[in-house]
Amino acid sequence: MNQQLIEFIRDIYRTNEFIPLHAPTFAGNERDYVLQTIESTFVSSVGKFVDQFEQQIQAYTGSTRAVATVNGTAALHAALYLAGVKHGDLVLTQALTFVATCNALYHLGAQPVFIDIERASLGLCPEAMSEWLTRNAEIDDSGQCRHKASGAVIKAAMPMHTFGHPAKLDELITVCEQWHLALIEDAAESLGSFYKGQHTGTFGQFGALSFNGNKVITTGGGGMLLCRSEAEGEHAKHVTTTAKRPHPYEFFHDEPGFNYRLPNINAALGCAQLEVLPAMLANKRQLATHYARFFCNSDYVFVEEPDYASSNYWLNALICPEKRSRDELLKATNDQGVMTRPVWTLMHRLPMFTEALRGDLTNSEWLEARLVNLPSSPTETFNA
Structure with a gap:
């Protein structure tokens, strides 16, 4: 099976060279738009492209408002802060996630509570979350959810749409x-993914997207707060x-703030990438279909989108x-130059989160031992 898979992937990408897990594709106006920012000298947090990028993401996702940030972690950090998560609060999330989900909590002084995922979506399991809360939480007289044993406020739940599959x-x-x-919603991986026709990241009080270099589209480094x-x-x-108040020349900041604004030069790249997003998503869906067919009569199970969703197959x-x-x-x-990766080490196994509260993590641990990510870059094979 392994050698057949390697040959199959090399045939798709039409190369005997190294095949990365997910490489960015620049096939449109990226160079032109970036050069425009350089010529304008507006390469930092002010400029036409950063405003345009926000407006286009807002329109594409159907969000009420989109705010561009320097990366997805910054968007998550700001979302938690704006939702009122404070030092000592608890936030329910999944152990099978990228570390940024929990890093955002750590830097607010909040603590994760690890809840199991469900196997179909790889996302936070609502049944497991309900069971943990029933056993361990109560609503106090003021209407706040609290952990019975410690009295800590349980402030929020933060599911992650794993690999672009909506929870x-x-x-x-x-x-x-x-x-x-x-x-x-940690929607970092799910630009172009829809839950029952509505874009991920638009269901919760806040959602966070990422435009890191390995995402469906990239701004080099960047994120978006929905x-x-x-x-x-x-x-x-x-x-x-x-948190600077507008003024022609005075500097007055009326609350603690973050220097998280996405630079215009990065947003220029994003605007060009957005122009080819529909083609990129169609290409990635076709690639996923080929993988699904390859594994259909084997002991290996290809993860397909849940029946209620349309995934970007990041x-x-x-x-x-x-x-x-x-x-x-x-x-x-990997020995033969085809990059594959296991899923992330579960968060409760990392040294900074070993003491975190957690429920039963049977599904998370089962998947940790079995899941592999395959090369997922868009390919010219399907554009011919």
């Missing part, structure tokens, strides 16, 4: 409403641009029969 948002929203929790209301959007932009994921077959696949492919 079960309707059910998660129901649990959040029952327990008075803010919903913040806001549910215009007022929240105005405040988000204010806080992420150092990273194609494969579930191996067991850990040994996973390790053999990883070694064979």
